[in-house]
Amino acid sequence: MWGILYLLLTLAQPLWCQTTAAPVTAQDCSLDCIQKGDPACEYCRITRSHITKGLGFNSIEAFGSCIPWPCFELLGDEDPKICQHYVQAPNDVKVEFLNEPNPESDSIVVSWKPSYYGIAFLRGFQVFLQALGGTSVACQLFLFHRNISLPASHAQRVYKSDPFPGLSLGSQYAVTVMALPVPEKWEKFYHSEIFSTRSCAEKKGFEQCKNDWYPEHIEVQQEGTAITVTFNLAPPNLGIRSYFSLCYANGMKKYTNITPDLTTNKTHHSYQLNNLQEGANYTCEIAANEVDAVRKVFNVRVTHIQNEDASPRSAAPSLAVILPLCLVAVAILGACLAILSRRRPELQMKKFNMQPDIISQHEEGGDQEEVVSLHRNRLKPPRLLICYSSYDGPTHIKAVMQLGVFIQQHMATQVCLDLWDSLRVAEEGSMAWHCRQIRECDFVLVICSRGFNRRPEPEDDNEDLEVGLKSNTYSSGVVIQLIGEEVGRAKARGQDLSKYMAAIFEYSEETDIPTELRLISHYMLTNDLPLLFSHLHGVALHRPGAYLKIDHISDKGFAKVPAGAALQWAIYEAGMALGEKKQRSLEEGD
Structure with missing residues (x-):
């Protein structure tokens, strides 16, 4: 009997391997089918219409373009425990490019494998796609039917998302795959990957x-x-x-x-x-x-332009008379200087005990400077938290994001920005997230602007969107007060203040730096990008006989790369927008 069972398992093994290797794609099925646990709807895509039907209101107005995961509302009515289990984050997340018919954009599909841990309680996945340096987010939600209990062998299955079309060419995106359900105070429920879409030249030709x-x-x-x-x-x-x-x-x-x-x-x-x-x-x-x-x-x-003499003939007689006298005087003076020049160096060298052979070797060596390269034996790049004020509008926020992209791409630094970690910010709260990043990051850079001088208090409002904006503005002011307290405490204790930095863009002024941040180093961007690089990596830009040479961070070179050009343009747009805003406020005041 055991021999027959072994034979059946051996014959069935190729078929089992083929089944587990095939990617699993979502089905079109109703939410009722999922809630009833019908085996016909094992793995389904959930649309906004399903959410609207299940919740009884329009999810787009409440949650924006993302599809939320309301576990208790959709699946937890009869059994609340179904949404309380821990599920480990997916692994082996990959991005695959598709043949997009539109030559102006790219299209991708995301694949992943579930984790062994908590797979019996896995109820689905949610996939986020966010553009780095932007605010656009696309979401997809996939659910299993509520009675399913996956075995450990299903951790080898490959699950695929639906296509994400219309992605900008030559852009960076972050894709996040989240395992569901997500209980509170759980940090390992999602996996993120950063990728770049194909360039225009790669897809269409130069x-x-x-x-x-x-x-x-x-x-x-x-x-x-x-x-x-x-x-x-x-x-x-x-x-x-x-x-x-x-x-x-x-x-x-x-x-x-x-x-x-x-x-x-x-x-x-x-x-x-x-x-x-x-x-x-x-x-x-x-x-x-x-x-x-x-x-x-x-x-x-640009060569020098020499002006021609208006009357050369009239000057000829005077030159003929003066020139011989000048030559005689120069000859006498040169003889005197030669005698003095021979005697004076010998006296000076004797007085200071200098050796002329060493001086001649130095003169033969020339003035060549040594190019000092950045040390590459650092275990990991420094982590930099960027804080800013959201009061100055979307153009200022775009300039901050483009600065983060440039620093991460060309300054060997890992950037932490709340807009790039929206899941953690939503999970922990804005203040808790900023406090943790201030503790864990190696450096904190505060982008100062006019918004920091205006600290609005939160007001009651019935509209969710306005409340969200006001709370973000208020939290940015509180974060600055928190950093100011940390700086003051470190100064009182005589501790090093190099962890904290302040910076302004070209359209801001020195007075935009809050008083509590005047004790720390502050920079003008983009002129001081080399100084910022020197601060982050602890290297000197200049030293006797040597200078630091890093590509794409000089005042002339940063705009030669796409990220630098985008940063330059974003700063220009923000300066124009804030200038118009200031002009309107002055006109309204008049």
Whole structure:
């Protein structure tokens, strides 16, 4: 009998392996079928209409674009214990790209495996997709029927989400897969992965992408004090109608907006750079006037212009008389200086006990500086918490998020931002989340703006959205007070204050830094990006005979990468929006 059973198991093993290896996709079934435990609806996708029917109100108005997981409302009426079990986070989360018919976007599908721990009480999954540097969120909810109890062998099954279409090309996203149910005070119920969508050039080719196209042929000519630059225009199919040029020299910037007349020439265009400093070497960039467009770098040297003498003939006799006398005087003076120069160094070297052979070796060595690279033996990157005021509007929040993206991508730092950890913030509460991050992070950077000078108290309001915004604004003010207390306490104890930093963007002022944060280091961004990097990694930018060289963090180099260009544009938009807001408030005050 045992031999027959072993034979049956051996024959059934290939079929079992094939079954477990096949990905499990969700079914279209009703919520009633799930609640009744019908075996026909083993694994189902839940839509907003199901939530609306089960809860009795529109979930979009209450929860936004996400589909909530109201376990007690949907499945816990008859058996409340069904929503109280701990389930470990899924594992082996993968992102797979699909053949998106729309050439302007990407489409993905997410796959994962459930954990062994708590799998008998697993009731479903919820998948979140959030754009880094943005607020857009997409959600999908999948449930098993309520009577199911999965065995441990089902932990090898691969579950797949529905497609997430319409993702922006060349962008970063965070996908989070959460195991359901989720009891309170449980930290291991979800797994997150960060991925990047394909670039436009990878999907459509270089000639079909606005952001990836750049002028290949640039010719520079000088005519007096004016510089004429000629470059090739983008192909007509890209629809690029305007360009821009940005030149740097001696701490000065010159921005030129370029709008070619396509009726006269469709292949090339010439523009002038006026009022440039004579004798200066300019580093210039030219690109299409598109967000994150690739920039072409070229150099411009403005030569000195010598003024011709108006009357050379009248000056000739005087020069003939004066020139011989000058030569005689120079010869006598040179002989005297030669005698003194030979004697004086010997006396000085004798006085200070200096060795001339060492000096000659130093002079032969030249003034070459050593390039110091960043130490790569650090076990993990430093963690940086970024705090900000939500009172200054969405453009300021976008600038903060773009700063976080740039720091995480190009400054070897792990950034903690509440907008990127919405699940934990919702679970712990804004204040508890910030307190924990302040304790655990290596550094805290406060982005100061006008909003910190206005500390509104929370007011009663019937509309949920307005209450949420007011509570966020109030909590940001409380967080600043908390950080100020930590700084004051550390200062009173004589402790190191390097953990805390303050910064302002170019559109803010020094007075926007609260009084309690004046004791810590503060920076102006983006000019002080190298100083911020030096602070985060504890390295000196300059030392005798050496300097620190890190790509993409200099005042000129940060905008050459897409994240830096997006940060520059976000700061510009925020400055314009806040300027208009200030102007309106002044007009209303008048």
